[in-house]
Amino acid sequence: MAIIKLSAIERRRLSAFVTCLVFAIFAWLFTALSNPYKFTIKQVVTFRNAPQKRAFHPLQSDTVNTIVQGTGWQLLFAKFNEDKKVINVDLHTLDAKNYVVLTAQLKQINAKKDLDHEIISVSPDTLFFDFSSRTVKKVPVELVSAISYQKQFAQSDHIIIKPRYVTISGPAEMLARITSWKTDTVKMNGANEDFSGRVSLQNVREGNLDILPKSVMVNIPIDEYTEKTVEVPVKLINNHNYYDVKVFPQKVKVTLTTSLTNYPDLNEDDFEAVADLDQWRHNGYSTLLVKVTRLPSYSKVVKIIPQNVDFIVKK
The missing domain is CATH 2.170.120.40 (YbbR-like domain)
Structure with missing residues (x-):
């Protein structure tokens, strides 16, 4: 591959040419972007001064197309200002009408815009509303x-x-x-x-x-949790025929997690442990499963010892 060798003078001339070309391109871009243009931006509609005695429902989308007049610079930066693409529409006329003409509000809309470019028209120009009580x-x-x-x-x-x-x-x-x-x-x-x-x-x-x-x-409320063990009496339920039933042991050890704040105050009165006699009457169980049906809020049972209790029925 041929390699072009330039003399020192030629390299200086080439460097000067490239520099001038770059400056010329930047000057052209600056001039072009400084010229006024019209461009379309989709903007979100928000409402203020809504009527207090009439409920309304917009009959069109919450976005409109705005024709904006501004320089090329403003068009360029508008692409990066998504959060500013909002126009605020005054609804005070809805007290007597069911529509709002945006063209009539362009002056006040432009006065409240943060962007430097000016909205010259909006599509759709008129917003219609449906009313109910x-x-x-x-x-x-x-x-x-x-x-x-x-x-x-x-x-x-x-x-x-x-x-x-x-x-x-x-x-x-x-x-x-x-x-x-x-x-x-x-x-x-x-x-x-x-x-x-x-x-x-x-x-x-x-x-x-x-x-x-x-x-x-x-x-x-957020607190540190720890374990605590409490002895709880076993209560017999569903003794429909009022049998003379004795369960043993009569108390079980319930281990639970509880907050440090509640730890000192917990005692057996805060719990209820039950054994269901229907497990024997309907299913013929020889031992009854113990369940904890009441315990302090935001506490969690870890284990029950014993999990099952023996019983004697005297008919």
């Missing part, structure tokens, strides 16, 4: 959580949410389908202490729904 309903708050606990730690009591209920208002047929309202996700990794904080509710996706309040206080 507005009702109010209270629904419980549903906590959404993704919590992983440090070893030997866990939730130790009921979660407290204040307020427990939120008020939603909107079309009756839409409210009939809503039975609760979820929070944003509470995320914790390696949790080893109580969580207490304000959690936002999930955003309203329909423009004709309102929710109050927008956030709630959440308290999640």
Whole structure:
């Protein structure tokens, strides 16, 4: 393959040519991107000043195509500003009409835009709405959580949410389908202490729904767990014929996990262990299986000794 050898003067000339070419390309790009252009951007519609006495439902998509006038630079940067592609539409005219003309609001829409380019037209230009009677309903708050606990730690009591209920208002047929309202996700990794904080509710996706309040206080008790063994009397159930039945042993040892906070206060009165006589009457069992039917909340039975008890029936 032939190799072109250039002299020192030729190399300097070639370097100067390449440098000038690069500068010329950048100058052309700068000039081209500085010229005004019209381009189309798809933007999400959000609503404000919704009518308080009329529930509404948009009859079109929540996005519109906007014709925007701006420089090539603004077109280039608009591609990277997805979070700013939102236009805010004022619905105050819906008190008397069932449509909103976006062209009439372009001045105020442009005044609130963060982007430097100007919207000159919107498609569709008119948004139509369907109306129905507005009702109010209270629904419980549903906590959404993704919590992983440090070893030997866990939730130790009921979660407290204040307020427990939120008020939603909107079309009756839409409210009939809503039975609760979820929070944003509470995320914790390696949790080893109580969580207490304000959690936002999930955003309203329909423009004709309102929710109050927008956030709630959440308290999640978290404690370290350990094992404890308690002797619990065995209670006989389903003795329908009132036989004289004696079980032995009369007490079983229940080993459970419980939080350190509750550990000192636990005693046999917090538990109920039962043996079902129907296991003998219907199935002919010679021993009865013991089950724990009552124990402190957020405690877990590890083992029962003995798991089965003997019995004597005197008819």
